[in-house]
Amino acid sequence: MAPTRNSYLAYKRDTSYLIYWIVQTSNSIIKSLAASDSPVNGIDGAPMVPLTSAGITVAGLVSLSKFVGKHIDSVPSTILALFQSVIEARTATHAAFQQMTARTPDPDVEKSNASHMRFINALKESFDALGGRNWKPNSSPDEPDLLANTEHVKEELDRLLANKFGALEIQRSPEADEASDQEDLQEIHSNVSRQRKQPKPGKGKKGKKGKAKKSSKPKTAPAKEDSESLEGVPLESYRIIQDQDGIVTDYLMAVYDLIKECMTLRNYLQGIWREVAYDGLNSAVAGALSNMAIAMVQRSASEMFVDFPDHDSYETVMNTITRGNVEKAQGMFHVFLMFFEPGSDTPQRKEKQEVDIKEQFLIHAYMDLLDFVTDFQKTRTGKPTKRMLEEIRNWDPNFDLRHATKEERIRWRRSYTINWLYDLVNVFSSIVVQRNTLRGEKHVFEKVDWSPTGPWAQHRRLFGLNEFAGFVTSLAMQKPGTDVRNRILPHHVFQLQCIVDSLTVTRGWSHHLLKGHVVVAPPPSYRFRPRRDVDLFLDREVTRDGRGILQAFDVLEQLFERDGALHGDMRRHAANNEMLEGFHLDYMNWLGESKYMHGLNTIPPSRFSHTNANGLWEYSPFLCGTGLEEGLELAYISGMTIWDRLPEPMMLLHLHNMLVQEGYIEKPVGLFATLQELFPECFFPDGKPPVANYDKALQTMVDNRGSSRERQQVRRVATSAADIHGILNPKVNDFFRKKSTLVILREAGWNIDRIPDADVSFPSVLGMLRITQAKHITDPVTGKKRIEETEITKRAKAMGMSEENMFNMAKTMEVLQATKMKANEIPAERVAHAMAPGYSRFPGRCDPRSTRKARMAAGGECVDFADRDMLDFMKLDIQSDISGERPLSALNFLWTTTYFYTIFMRIEEELEKKRNPLWVRAYKEARGPLAKQKRLSLTLLAMIEQDKECLEVMADIFTNPRAGFLQFIYWDDIEFVAEKVGQDPRPRPRSAASGDVGPDLDQCLVM
Incomplete structure (x- = not known):
């Protein structure tokens, strides 16, 4: 089970855990009662049987909780922590919705709030029935932390059940207890199974309302054991069945949390693009982090809205959270600057600001996209209509944002957005348009598959934004007047906002939650250009x-x-x-540029031609960043493919190792030493350079070529891959199969939770996080805790890491999370901002104080970082891969290959001059297959016969001149990220008290 860092999804997950335990626990009690001497019968005289439904009503939850609480002396602390987590989530949302209607009462919301309060009261009643009133969180290690996301949640729940009921004995002597049990069971079966089809949440302001029919008599379960009827039921199917108001409330919770996530991630990415412009961060790092953030929003939305079919469009989300009236919604949401006094767990408000709804809820970006699509559809010629042209013509890239009004800046940004979208669609559609106009083909634009996996994907038209460009093109190419609003999803709008932000931020303009528009001087042109x-x-x-x-x-x-x-x-x-x-x-x-800048026949010129015909790239740091990221990734996998086909890289690394081991080279040559460190398994058996029998080590590598059936299967799959990324996947190679961080992320769909342990580099930040997420198991013999054996923990141990170090690593990560907002450890100005009504929140997302106490009450491990934190962690690995300590993606494989060839040519030339006998045998006397493998012959002869003259020549060529790794990277230098850990290079506020607050704050966003 992947970690859940989204608040609503965490609430939904915690509810499933809770209902699973309650249903299974009640079934265990019912079976124990049935097995006693005096079985309890139901209302019709038939024996009561275990529950067969994974869904229970609110009334059923109360009944079950009372029934379970009556027969269990001590409910596991973990379960009570789950209950508290669910109650806190609903209470926080209820308080937020009350705040929304404080200034502008809305009958629908008020009715939903009343229903919501009844639901919260039912949860509290159930909590108290299980002993929650007297329960206090502790640090007992007796129960596992079910809220820590592992692959074994259900198994851990089952273990709790087994521990409680493996030898359960029900004390049943008084007849009054039997009668009470009969009443309890009758009430349970009456309340639990009143299922009905869930109505959908209303679109926008109102939704359909329907009344549930009451059951005239209790339902009896099917005549089969619960182990059969509930066997195989997924954990997420255990849920609370709600009426329409409850479903609408759940949808509001989901929408509310999605908007918070968009705001938080957008704010984070603004800070990243500031680093690119002002601090020299490589734009490919920003591009990769942007891809991850967009995937986070997309994943959250798809997981949230699986329960709300046809309510996943951005339009519906906006109509829901604004109640269908943006102007009316303005004023409902506020932001508070919060800080902690030293030694205090209670945050204090310092500053309050009304949220700019249109800006922070991405409404400006959405309207610009919608207006562009509507305008493009009218003619589908790639040219704006006269009306639109009046609004967007002559966009000025040198417009002084510092001396403009808020409205002028927004108009300038809108003009840029629509112009840039015109260029994007015109470039992306150019191949199809020209086929129609120049070749007379009859492609119907609205029926063309514009996706990156469609038939036109073989024609490269763009780097970095193919999927987004294909989506926008598919909307723009529909027939005039086609309503596309239901196809525009939240992550599409979020991505467009990020694209636009990359320009405005690098021009000095960002948007701050507390201060609104923040405009500073743009970076000098000699320090930053998008390209x-x-x-x-x-x-x-x-x-x-x-x-x-x-x-x-x-x-x-x-x-x-x-x-x-x-x-x-x-x-x-x-x-x-x-x-x-x-x-x-x-x-x-x-x-970086396209044929478009030079003009394409029958394609309208760039909308930026009056200033720069290459405006699509020159005015989009985002496109340059994501395009460079993809360019680096393709250069890496193509370079690995070439090295896998050539013998020279393998032979030279083995020759260099032999010359070092035998003393012909005193100090390893930088290039080869670094390659040996970065790719040990690619060059040597088991990743260990040999110290003798050098020819056998080389022969072992050669003999392994193509021997794996798994690789043969991978090759068959790769040949049918939809794009070049799949075709050149390093997994198909014989030797060079190591993946860079960028390759791993793309393969996982930019979702770090989908990265298999086998692909995680170690050491790395992600590897460290995986170790902290490994399950802690108590040894049944010694009673000591140990780390679960996973791919990562095995590799860590193989590198010499002890279990004690792994435990300490988990504690370190917990401390890192728990101290993120302590005033005595972080300057007071680096504080969290929270949205009205106060500092209550969905559980476990940001505040390490209130809900973490509940989450840690069960003991065990709990390292659960928000998405923004995960981006910060992955930034270290990505930056290391692109321009840091382990720069796999920075290596220019082609130039390195040319150097390899140069070395061999110099060796051959020198040995030929000396008429070295090994050279004569390899290049003049070789017969058969070896005649076509002259360099391989020479290499093997040198290793076997150890001819001194030959080895001295080779050593001299290797060391004169000595080649360093940095000579073969794309950049002028690399940055040692480890030296910056703990330092934040992004501009930060100097003094919150003085009101000088920069555009970036640490995130703990609660509305």
């Missing part, structure tokens, strides 16, 4: 010889030609050349 990092990667103008990937394509192609001539096979590198040519053209034409 800054893309240009370093490509180096179109060859300003840094031997660094950019475009120049490497040309040089490597020439070396492949020369190598083919050496081995007498000009088709030797045909497959590699074909792949490289395709990537070369894609990078040249569609990354």
